[in-house]
Amino acid sequence: MLRTENLRREYQIAGEAPLVAVRGASFSVADGEVLGLLGPNGAGKTTLLRILATIIPPTSGQCWIGDRNISDNPDHIRRHIGFLSGNTKLYGRLTGAEVLRYFGRLYDMSETSIEQRIIKLTQLLDMGDIIHRRCETLSTGQTQKVNLARVILHDPEVLILDEPTLGLDIITSQSVIEFIIHARERGHSIIFSTHYMDEAERLCDRIALIFKGAIMAIGTKKELFELTGADNVQDVFLSLVNEYKESDA
Amino acid sequence: MNYRRVYAIIRKEILDTLRDKRTLIMMVGVPVVLYPVLLVLGLQAALLQHTYLDERESRVAITGRDQEILLEWLEPITKLTVVTSEHPERDLMEGRVDALIGTQQNIQEVLGSGGSVVINIRFDNTEFSSMDAVSRIESALQKIFQELRLERLVKLNIEESYIRPLDIQRTNVAPPEKTTGSILGLILPMIMVLVIALGAFYPAVDITAGEKERGTFESLLSTPTTKLEIVTGKFITVFLLAVTTGVLNLASMAATTTYMASQLSTVVGDSQGFDFRLPIEAFYIIIIVIIPLGLLISAIMMSIAVMAKSFKEAQNYVTPFFLIILLPAILGGMPGTSLTPLSRFIPIYNVVLLFKELMMGKAGLDDVGAVFLSTMLFAILALQIAVWLFHREDVVLSEERGIPLTLNRKQLPKRVHLTPTMAVGLYCVLFLFLIYGGTAFQEYDLAKGILITQWGLLAIPTLLLVWFVKANFRAVFSLSMPQRWLHWPGALLMGLGAVILIIQVGIWQQQYLPAPTELEIIMEDLFALGKDTSGLFLLLLIIAFTPAVCEELLFRGALVSGFRQWLRPWGIVVVVGLLFGLFHISIYRLLPTAMLGMLLTFIVLRGGSIYPAMLVHICNNSLAVFLATERMPMFLYQFLGISPDMTDTIPNLRPVALFIAVLLFVSGVILMETGCRKPTKGNPTQKDTKSA
Numbered sequence: 001m002l003r004t005e006n007l008r009r010e011y012q013i014a015g016e017a018p019l020v021a022v023r024g025a026s027f028s029v030a031d032g033e034v035l036g037l038l039g040p041n042g043a044g045k046t047t048l049l050r051i052l053a054t055i056i057p058p059t060s061g062q063c064w065i066g067d068r069n070i071s072d073n074p075d076h077i078r079r080h081i082g083f084l085s086g087n088t089k090l091y092g093r094l095t096g097a098e099v100l101r102y103f104g105r106l107y108d109m110s111e112t113s114i115e116q117r118i119i120k121l122t123q124l125l126d127m128g129d130i131i132h133r134r135c136e137t138l139s140t141g142q143t144q145k146v147n148l149a150r151v152i153l154h155d156p157e158v159l160i161l162d163e164p165t166l167g168l169d170i171i172t173s174q175s176v177i178e179f180i181i182h183a184r185e186r187g188h189s190i191i192f193s194t195h196y197m198d199e200a201e202r203l204c205d206r207i208a209l210i211f212k213g214a215i216m217a218i219g220t221k222k223e224l225f226e227l228t229g230a231d232n233v234q235d236v237f238l239s240l241v242n243e244y245k246e247s248d249a
Numbered sequence: 250m251n252y253r254r255v256y257a258i259i260r261k262e263i264l265d266t267l268r269d270k271r272t273l274i275m276m277v278g279v280p281v282v283l284y285p286v287l288l289v290l291g292l293q294a295a296l297l298q299h300t301y302l303d304e305r306e307s308r309v310a311i312t313g314r315d316q317e318i319l320l321e322w323l324e325p326i327t328k329l330t331v332v333t334s335e336h337p338e339r340d341l342m343e344g345r346v347d348a349l350i351g352t353q354q355n356i357q358e359v360l361g362s363g364g365s366v367v368i369n370i371r372f373d374n375t376e377f378s379s380m381d382a383v384s385r386i387e388s389a390l391q392k393i394f395q396e397l398r399l400e401r402l403v404k405l406n407i408e409e410s411y412i413r414p415l416d417i418q419r420t421n422v423a424p425p426e427k428t429t430g431s432i433l434g435l436i437l438p439m440i441m442v443l444v445i446a447l448g449a450f451y452p453a454v455d456i457t458a459g460e461k462e463r464g465t466f467e468s469l470l471s472t473p474t475t476k477l478e479i480v481t482g483k484f485i486t487v488f489l490l491a492v493t494t495g496v497l498n499l500a501s502m503a504a505t506t507t508y509m510a511s512q513l514s515t516v517v518g519d520s521q522g523f524d525f526r527l528p529i530e531a532f533y534i535i536i537i538v539i540i541p542l543g544l545l546i547s548a549i550m551m552s553i554a555v556m557a558k559s560f561k562e563a564q565n566y567v568t569p570f571f572l573i574i575l576l577p578a579i580l581g582g583m584p585g586t587s588l589t590p591l592s593r594f595i596p597i598y599n600v601v602l603l604f605k606e607l608m609m610g611k612a613g614l615d616d617v618g619a620v621f622l623s624t625m626l627f628a629i630l631a632l633q634i635a636v637w638l639f640h641r642e643d644v645v646l647s648e649e650r651g652i653p654l655t656l657n658r659k660q661l662p663k664r665v666h667l668t669p670t671m672a673v674g675l676y677c678v679l680f681l682f683l684i685y686g687g688t689a690f691q692e693y694d695l696a697k698g699i700l701i702t703q704w705g706l707l708a709i710p711t712l713l714l715v716w717f718v719k720a721n722f723r724a725v726f727s728l729s730m731p732q733r734w735l736h737w738p739g740a741l742l743m744g745l746g747a748v749i750l751i752i753q754v755g756i757w758q759q760q761y762l763p764a765p766t767e768l769e770i771i772m773e774d775l776f777a778l779g780k781d782t783s784g785l786f787l788l789l790l791i792i793a794f795t796p797a798v799c800e801e802l803l804f805r806g807a808l809v810s811g812f813r814q815w816l817r818p819w820g821i822v823v824v825v826g827l828l829f830g831l832f833h834i835s836i837y838r839l840l841p842t843a844m845l846g847m848l849l850t851f852i853v854l855r856g857g858s859i860y861p862a863m864l865v866h867i868c869n870n871s872l873a874v875f876l877a878t879e880r881m882p883m884f885l886y887q888f889l890g891i892s893p894d895m896t897d898t899i900p901n902l903r904p905v906a907l908f909i910a911v912l913l914f915v916s917g918v919i920l921m922e923t924g925c926r927k928p929t930k931g932n933p934t935q936k937d938t939k940s941a
Binding site: 055056075078081083089090092093094098106107147150 | 254261265465469471
């Protein structure tokens, strides 16, 4: 369970007015729910997800994972979070297994449970022997599989995935989507961002539409269609953007 | 701190680094393969050349008169052949003959009459073979000379000692290890600094900027690992690799030099009083000093490298540091330098001195302790900076936008304050102006030179920059009146108190670090202007008014403005103060001017106005003029406890004067603080932006 209240994030730029990247985001993601964060480039998706992953602090606002406030002890809260961004790479000179062992130790897992998890995740993600190859020799899709294994290695409550299918071919994208579906079945709360409308439509229980740092609307597909009178997510998005621009002007 | 996580980071980083070809080449390739190969090849070439020259017959032609006698003298010399030459000069020039020997005198006649025969040797000092021939001829003739002299003395019935009233005998009492120590003390520390820096270089760059570039930092930051644990793990890795490289390098050098020494001694024989081999104590000493050196260099390199976004950029940042650390290493190796209470605390320089003194058996445990402690302190400071940088998301997540690289003013946005990059850039450029332009102008004519430097090289470029980047003049230069009128008297009282205290600091400094008298002599000519009243006004204009305006615009205006986003107010006070001190390009003036700089910065930040700082600056510099021209009212001299004529060593100021100075300073601070708003860090507010 993840819940946020009025999250705001500003960036100070030398000699200029502060840039607001996230303005007042409030939403929640239940256990076993997938929330899609949909928005164009520069909408503030990455900043919002980085705040949720406690990589950067919010300027104001609150966020809870379970009943723990992430600002209280960010270092501790990260045990319950799995974070992956689209451009995340792996340590090229280490093998997949070595990368997983490294992260397992950083998540304070015991050596035995690390090894057990590696065997289990190798089967789950169909990684076979790629886990024993150096990451620099892996293809983009294979790299992303090892990355997914890393994200779920410590069995976190919340998965935060920032454009996990960015730049992947159809087959690998599909395996990422299957991974997300599997994680939902296991009861993880998942928030993932994308700018592929169809992906969001297919996969998410609810969708949050974000533009210029503001969440314009949030709800199930049906709710969003009702809200705007459109019959696909793309039209919902465009009509909300127009509305937002008019009210901003 | 979770040590298991730190250990996991170290383990991973070492594995990762050891699988990197670049690091391996630096760490293992260079010391284990390159040195021995280069040194052995070089040695073999040298030996070959040496043997060739040693075995080669010298060809000498005799010219002039009495050739038979010269031939008789030269004949016993081994490896020397006397040849006949039709054109001796030409043959010598063209290398067919190695040397010419001859005389224009009748040898028997001159010797018979008790005279001195002039023997000419002609040779070519660019040819080893020619030089060899000369030394062979000279050693042979020296024997003849001694025989002839003895013959004459016997004839006159004089003892040989009679013509040698002084028999000077030199004995070198330095045991071989001391000689070795002093020579090794000169070279080894420099090599050590170099190899450790070389060893730290790639790991430091790779596991900071390299990790950022490869896009793995975010994953690391999303784990429960704290920033301190990340920095500690990475730092220990860099340190271990640097020290390993250092040890490997030194071991390889030691092995190679030992081998070289054995080779050399078989050819040239043992050289007196110098032992090529490293004494065994040297190894303990190296271990002692390699640790602080490794800690410091690794910490600094990491702090620098983490600021870069990519491996390449980090290399560009770290390379100058290489050259900077070599300077103290070279200076420390110079003869005549030694560990003093002060030099114990100069980083790198102190380690080099300690090494040298340990090698010569001069340093004690307290020296080792002090050097270790101070180096550790600097290393911790550098690590603190690294941790601080790791906490900054703009540094770690590489989102800093940098300066727009455009020279088209139209494309630049309006801004309130300068950026840190602009401030640092301006300072560096003006520093170069000062060194190259200012010094030249001032050498030509001191008074005019100061005016040109201050207005032309400091003030105008500063104003131009602020105009060019479309910053707000009022905001950058704090061109508003103080927040409270109390800031005026507050600043003045603080200034007065501080000036007296700074004089006392100067006196203390003079006791430990006496300034050379040349400095005073240069200034004396200028102060001579102040003998008449109109001259005094001119002097006040040059020394008091001008710097108070120009330097304030640069330091309390542009630099304070640029650092507002970067640092907290106390950080700005320290940094701008230090930069102000450094700008006076004199180690003797660094401390007092830096203190004055900090005070002036404080006044500007506290009151939000540059004017009180200018006033205090004028007062401070005017006081210097009055002191130097001996125009201060007598009672002030008496109050301070100094005499107008300050040629002798100045005694400490009177305690009562110091007490009153502290009182003035404190009451100034109280006045400044009264009703003062909490100073903002200077992140421009919305209102500021609009006014821009």
